[in-house]
Amino acid sequence: MNPQMTVTIVWIVLLVVLLGVELATMGLTTIWFAGGALVAAIASALGAPVWLSAGLFVVVSAVLLFFTRPVAMKHFNNRLTRTNVDSVIGTHAIVIEEINNLKGEGRVKVDGKEWSARSADESAVIPKDAVVEVKEVSGVKLIVG
Numbered sequence: 001m002n003p004q005m006t007v008t009i010v011w012i013v014l015l016v017v018l019l020g021v022e023l024a025t026m027g028l029t030t031i032w033f034a035g036g037a038l039v040a041a042i043a044s045a046l047g048a049p050v051w052l053s054a055g056l057f058v059v060v061s062a063v064l065l066f067f068t069r070p071v072a073m074k075h076f077n078n079r080l081t082r083t084n085v086d087s088v089i090g091t092h093a094i095v096i097e098e099i100n101n102l103k104g105e106g107r108v109k110v111d112g113k114e115w116s117a118r119s120a121d122e123s124a125v126i127p128k129d130a131v132v133e134v135k136e137v138s139g140v141k142l143i144v145g
Contacts, residue, residue, distance in 0.1 A: 007050055011041035011057075028072055036061030088134050093117070093144060099126040108142060110134065120145035 018034035040057035048056070088110050099106030099119050106126070108117040119126055120135050120143050132144035 004044065004047065007053065008041055008044040011037055011044050011053065015041055028069070032064040032069065033057075033061045035064045085137050088115075088142065089136060091134050093132050093134055093142065095126050095128050095130045095132060095144075098128050099124075099132075099144065108132065108134075108144060110142070116141045117144050119143075 015034055015037040018030040018037055021030045022028075022034060036057040039060045040053040043056050044053040091110055093108035093110040093115070095106070095117070096109050096114065097105060097107035099108070099117050101118050101122050106117040106119070108115050118138070118141050126132060126144070134142050135145050136143045
């Protein structure tokens with residue numbers, strides 16, 4: 001077997017391994033490199049020297065990774081469900097104790113559970129019984145606005 005054919009076979013084996021890992025994980029982790037390996041295998045089969053096929057692998061993998069990954073992640077990984085503490089972000093809460101950042105006081109009730117709370121606006125005082133939106137979680141406190 002000639003050396004050129006050996007290099008082509010190595011690229012094809014790498015392509016199969018990367019596709020196998022992608023199919024096993026379904027995490028969009030190796031598909032970009034599989035594309036690079038495919039281009040490198042084609043280039044090698046057409047007689048490209050090893051340095052050129054390796055360069056094509058690196059360039060094509062990088063281009064696929066940087067330009068298509070954000071689009072793919074947006075469309076394929078959008079079914080994540082927020083759990084635990086993250087699930088309260090964006091919900092509404094009722095102030096059960098006046099929120100005053102200066103005094104370090106404030107409590108809210110979300111989904112029947114009481115939380116310490118602080119205002120997203122440092123100077124704002126939020127009165128009892130006000131309805132607020134949970135903006136973020138900081139430690140064990142909810143940041144509301």
